[in-house]
Amino acid sequence: MSGRRTEVVDLSVVVPAYNEEERLGPTLEAVTAYLSENEGRWGEWEVIVADDGSTDGTRETAALEHPRVQLVTSDRNRGKGSALRLGVAASRGRRVLVTDADLAAPITELERLDKALSEGHTAAIGSRSVPGAAIDNRQHRVRELLGRAGNFLIRTTAVPGIRDTQCGFKLFEGDRAREAFAASRLDGWGIDVEVLQHFHRSDWPVAEVPVRWSHQPGSKVGPLDYARVLTDLARLRARAVRPADLLVTVLFLLMAVALYSGRVFDPDHRYLPDSLQDQNQWEWFFAVTADNVAHLRSPLFTDLQGFPDGVNLMANTVMLGLSVPFAPLTLAAGPAVALSVCMTLGLAATAAAWYWLIVKRVVRQRAAAFLGASLAAFAPPMVSHANAHPNFVILFMIPLIIDRALRLCAGTRVVRDGVVLGLMAAYQVFLGEEPFLLAALGMTLFAAAYAAVRRDVAREAWRPLLKGLLIGAAVCLPLVAYPLYWQFTGPQSYRSVLHGDDVGNSPLSLIAFAERSLFAGDAQTANSLSPNPTEQNAFYGWPLVALAFAILVRLWEQALVKALAFTAMAAAVLSLGPKIRIPLTDTVYPGPWALLADKPLFESVIEGRVAMVCAPALGMMVAIAVDRLAATRAVGTMYFGFLGVLLALAPLVPAPLKSAERAEVPAFFTDGTWRSYVREGESLVPVPLPDSGVAEALHWQTAADLGFRLPGGYFNGPYGEDRIGIYGASPRYTSNMLRDVRWTGVVPIIGKNWQAQAKRDFAYWKAGVLVVVPQPNDDKLRTALHKLTGRAGKWTHGVWVWDLHQGGKGLSGGSGRRNPTATDQRR
Known part of the structure; x- marks a missing residue:
């Protein structure tokens, strides 16, 4: 047994052993003889026996005295996984072969595996289940059937696409083997599956190679060991939610609360x-949905706004997937509280969902996944x-949909995953159709790029997908058929x-900084490059763009990095619109968005x-880069790499959103005075009518428990014979004036x-009363109404009112019959 050396060798052979006194000697003799006879083929080699606390004479086996054989030992028996982790950690090979002590697969089969690695794979696993495999000495039929059943359970629940995980x-590849085994946590037989999962998540290609195999008498691998594998995997999943995961979830919630701190404590x-x-x-939206739910009315339509035509709620972004479940909170605490809680929790849940996806599919480092999900x-x-x-911020379903689509690509449980994907998609329709469309566009860009760089994966994945x-x-x-039918063909569609x-x-907006960036925010620049503060849709900052380019260059060999970079670049170019103006010039070029701009659905984006x-x-x-930096042993690379990530992300840390004291709702609406002026079937007309520029009347209406109807409003509705979508109700001469x-005075x-x-x-609005609240140019509005109605308004309970009922018949053409309980009758 030689001492531990540090120089790199070409091949390491790792043999886990526990009480293998009888079989270990012949196995080592066969392995060392083969490698010695083929020195020119395999180069420098070593054999590492990882003894797992044997209690027999395993450690005294004569073959261990070979100068290229090293023994590493555990103080007690922990399991095959522990032994393999110990042995692989001690290896120095550019390639690492793991083989059992019974040598059920002859060492000569190494050539088949090596050929697969030479063809671009990072791991090659011997398989007894793929075409070309040969079994010389079969197990007892019952034992074999039980083994196959266990293997089927493992591959369908844990490692899709791999038929034989336990050979x-x-x-x-040596470095990747050492990384994967070091990251493993299982001490039992399940380590084989855990390591293969690591390779799958890391996008490291794995080949399943047919080998010649024979059952060896005295083998320690029996049918019940498959049950142990499943038990190990169950423990692994139970431990998958680590304290770090809970901490990250709490951090996301605190980040969301900090962002909304100006409103969240007094919404x-x-x-x-x-x-x-x-x-x-x-x-x-939240208030009217809760009202519809409470009174068992359709949540797809209302006439509380846009009276008398009404509002097609399905054709507006009411988020029925959340506004309906939040109805009890809305009814109990009010829509301001419900919306605040929903947006805060929803943003935190979205970050947690991205974190879950990144940990599961991209990197294992929790800190790296946290940074990626935060971005x-x-x-x-x-x-x-x-x-x-x-x-556009409550997007927790999107990472779940992406993960389900990736499951489909594996082709294991296509029917089940297809059904679940359909249910997820249906729910996302009720959360937001435009973000779903954009997510689908992003997934399509990614799939196209990944298929181009990994055609072998695409060939296997496209059919099940x-x-x-x-x-x-x-x-x-x-x-979703009926809601969509209502959305596109129903009233007010x-x-x-x-x-x-x-x-x-x-x-320029792609490399500039947004207004609410804490350390680099520039309100003047951001507002000059965006339509309004709610549509600063880029503003990633030039340091992050530079970092992304550096990551692409440094990790060019990774297919995942290439596909992600293409997705980001393609989306950025598409976002420039159908015409791209070169900054600081009058030069305009057609943009690729022109190909989509007039297509159904895309025309409204x-x-x-x-x-x-x-x-x-x-x-x-960023997560991939941080994960790679954390694994590097080069101190300089780690230092400058982390410094670059910090400099790129620090300018993007958001400042809390601006908040202001809310204007008090006039007592006319809160104390019920309005009821004396609005009769059954009539509306209350704020002057001017609410629209996308001034919509405070919607707040008055919710403060009055939706007791009256409003003409005008802030929603999407049809205009003209072509039914083109506009913001608000179709204008009329008086409302325009x-x-x-x-606005002009x-x-x-x-x-x-x-x-x-x-x-x-x-009369068209069935107006019962005109109301003017204190506002800019309210004296001019009162003058205009005085001239239109022929009388001055009356100041009452904080507003000026014009009662349109005159001796039983007013300017509105109403019936003149007062009905203080009109709200209850409507409901």
């Missing part, structure tokens, strides 16, 4: 000014949308929403939002024509 004859009285009018809109969930565009768009997607569609479509021709990102796809792609690239007075000349038009519009 003890495997060849690995009823705080407002996010950068949400513009969207906070009012989303609180109204995916708290990147600048996500923080921007966190002001106002819960459908296609089959699973068809099954998923068959499950999903019946669940529309064709598409036109956002204008200038909603693509500027190339704000193309700048496609850059949000970059967040998880960049997050995973009053809006202009509010100029009252037009109002004569009989305007008065007649106002009477028709009031």
Whole structure:
């Protein structure tokens, strides 16, 4: 037995042993003789026997005296996994062969495995189950059937695509074997599966090679050992949720609370000014959904806004997948509290879901996965949308859908995974269709890139993936068919929403910093490069872009890195829109988005939002880089690598979202005074009518428990004969005029024509009362209403009112019959 040496050898052979006094000697003699006779073929070699606390004469075996055989020992018996971990850690080979002490697969089969590694694989496992394998001496039939059953359970529950995980004859690239075994936790037979899972998650290709195998008398591997493997795997899964995972989840929750700290502790009285009018809109969505649920009405339509035409709720982003489950909280605590809790928990859950996916599929280092998931969930565009768009920040289903699609690619449980994918997709439809469409676009870009660099994987994956997607569609479509039918053909449906021709990102926005970046935020630059504070859809900063390029160059050999980089770059280019203007010039080039801009569904997408796809792609690239840096032994590389990651991510740390004291709701709405003016079938008309620019009336309505209906509003609805989607109700002459007075302070000349038009519009809205709250130019609005109605307004309970009922018949054409309980009758 030689002392421990440090120089690298070409091949290490690791033999785990426990009470192998009789079989170890012949095995070592066969292995050393073969390698000595083929020195020119295998180069420098070593054999390491990892004794697992044997109690017989294993450690005194004469063959251990060979100068190239090394014995490493454990103080007690712990299991095959512990022995293998010990032996592989002691190895020095560029390649590492693991073989059992019974040498059931002859050492000459090493040539087959070595050929597979020479063809580009990182591991080659001997298999008794693939075509070409030969079994010379079979086990007893019952024993063999039990073994096959156990192996089937293992490969279907743990390692998809590998038929024979437990054959003890495997060849690995040395460094990757040492990394995988060092990361393992199981001491029993399940280590074989655990190591193969590590290779699968790391995107290291594994070949299953047919070998000649014979059952050896006295073999310690029996049918019950497969049960032990399953037990080991169950323990591994039980330990999969580590304290670090719980800590990360708590950190994500604290990060979300910190981001929303200006509102989360007093949501009823705080407002996010950068949400513009969207906070009012989303609180109204939660309130009307809870009201519909409480009174057993359809959650797909309401006439509380846009009266008398109403609002197609399915054609608006009401997030029924959350607003319905949150209905009890909305009814008990109010929509402001429900929305605040939903967005805070939803953002934390999204970060946790990305973390789970990265740990499962990308890296094992928890710290690396934390950084990657933080970037995916708290990147600048996500923080921007966190002001106002819960459908774009509550994305916890997207990582789950990605994982299920990857399961389909393995081709093991296609039917089950297809069904689950269909259910997930159906639920995501009720969380947000536009983010689902963008996620699907990102997954398509990634799949195309990965297939291009790993054609062997694509050839194996496309059939089960296609089959699973068809099954998923068959499950999903019946669940969403009626809601989608209502969305696209029901009352107040529309064709598409036109956002204008200038909603693509500027190339400069990809390398600039967002307004809410804590250390590098530049509000002036960010606002000049984006439509508004809620649509800062890029702003990843030039240091992160440079870091991503460096990761791509340094880890070019990894197919996953190439595919992620392509996904990020393609999404960034698509987000520039159908026309790309070169910064600081008047030069304009057609962009690839032009190919999608007029296609169904895509025509309603704000193309700048496609850059949000970059967040998880960049997050995973950062996670891979940090994971690789943590494993390196070069101190300089580690230092400068971590410094680069820190310098790239630090400028993107978000500052808490801005918040302001919320305007108090006038007592007219909160104390029920409005009930004296609004009769059954009538509406309350705020002046000007609520729209996307001023939607505080929605807050008044929710404060009044949705007791009255509103004309106008902030929602998506149809306009004109072509039913083009617009923000708000179809405008009328009077609503346009009053809006202009509010914004300009100029009252037009109002004569009989305007008065007649106002009477028709009031009648269309079935107006019972006109209400003006204190606001800019409210004196001009009162003047205009005085001229339209022929009388001055009355100040009462904090507002000016114009009662349109005159002796039983007012300007609205109402019935004149007062009904203080109209709300209850409507319900």
